Amino acid sequence: MPARALPQELIRAKRDGEVLSPEAIGELVGGIVDGSLSDAQVGALAMAIYLNGMSASETVALTEAVRDSGEVLAWRGLGPGLDLPGPVLDKHSTGGVGDLVSLVLGPWVAACGGCVPMVSGRGLGHTGGTLDKLEAIPGYGIAPSRERFRKLVCEAGVAIVGQTAELAPADRRLYAIRDVTATVESLPLIVSSILGKKLACGLDALVMDVKTGSGAFMPTLERSRELAETIAEVASRAGTPTTALLTDMSQPLAPCAGNAVEVREAIALLTCQKTDERTGGRLLEVTRELAVELLLAGKLAHDRKAALALLDERLATGAAAERFARMVAGLGGPADLLERPERYLPRAAVLRPVFARRSGCVTRMDTRALGLAVVALGGGRRAPNEAIDPAVGLTGIAALGEAVDGERPLAWVHAASEVDAELAASQLRAAIEVNDVAAADVPRPTLIQDVIRREVP
Structure with a gap:
């Protein structure tokens, strides 16, 4: 077996603009996880990538190495009562204001036959975080055991939780160091961070909501489009078919922003208090379009017309709201939240x-x-x-x-x-x-x- 290259030599190569092999990238990511790379070396690597970028093949290799740095969830072949009955689907947003899509989309897709193990994050900068919204619900636990998480996805079809220590551990250390070394805004590092966590969930398909406009993470339409195209390309090359929607964030997606207020908005939409263009508006439209893409990718509908009909039926009958209620109760929240939100929020x-x-x-x-x-x-x-x-x-x-x-x-x-x-x-x-x-x-x-x-x- 050939000797492993010294980390500083691999960092030097990237600093000088060379293309690293998948094996070299795997060694570096392994060193991030096991601690054999010092914080100074991880920071130097991040800066080298920030300044020189990465080729498409390097970005795929980095994403796969981050994905494989911890547990990669498997959902089939686990035995009676543990295998999921439908395709494993998920969504991720680059963040915005009034963006509570995940709270509605996860249960809605689950009601249509999808299985949604959604690992979400907290707010970052001006953007709201899905976990912060859900923690406005008394008792909602964002860190269930692995067994509880699996069981809830199987039974309710959806569970929105936080990242566990076992999923993509390389990303946690790398992101923390990027945050203090002014290397957050690097496209390869952004893509590998997003996808490393998502693809570790063992997905059959992913849909991305990439924002553009004054409330978006990326400052220009061109940068947002580049991010959307790169995410879709890298994820598919890493084995997960992916669709990216480029959506407007020049105004809040919902007419509200905050944690409990956004949970109230999600409940209103799920319980059909806001279902038409006049009242559901932009939030409903974006959520529906993302859901359509997931149903088509998961082969839960044969065309767009059928997907829309299935979604509208599951919303109107209360099936989507029922999945949300089961998820909340299954993670420790009140069983009657939908009936009495004002009692709890x-x-x-x-x-x-x-x-x-x-x-x-x-x-x-x-x-x-x-x-x-x-x-x-x-x-x-x-x-x-x-x-x-x-x-x-x-x-x-x-x-x-x-x-x-x-x-x-x-x-x-x-x-x-x-x-x-x-x-x-x-x-x-x-x-x-x-x-x-x-x-x-x-x-x-x-x-x-x-x-x-x-x-x-």
């Missing part, structure tokens, strides 16, 4: 409307600033271990092209104090631009800007 001490300084139509908004306003209220973290207030947030956020005046506010602020509410009001007025124009003259970006599909070669 916390409410902020202060609720006040924020009116614009002039009447007119909303013509532009800084969606990232709206997300940061929620963070300032206490709905997100400014430091890694900071506690979150699940009750705070924004509701009734006016949409682009909507008229606002002395009766229709820009939004409602849910705050812990009057001081916090006043600060949020100032942030909202600065983030949302209002002008004296007709609604028809306000441009509204296309919600779903592209669909990129990749099959396994």
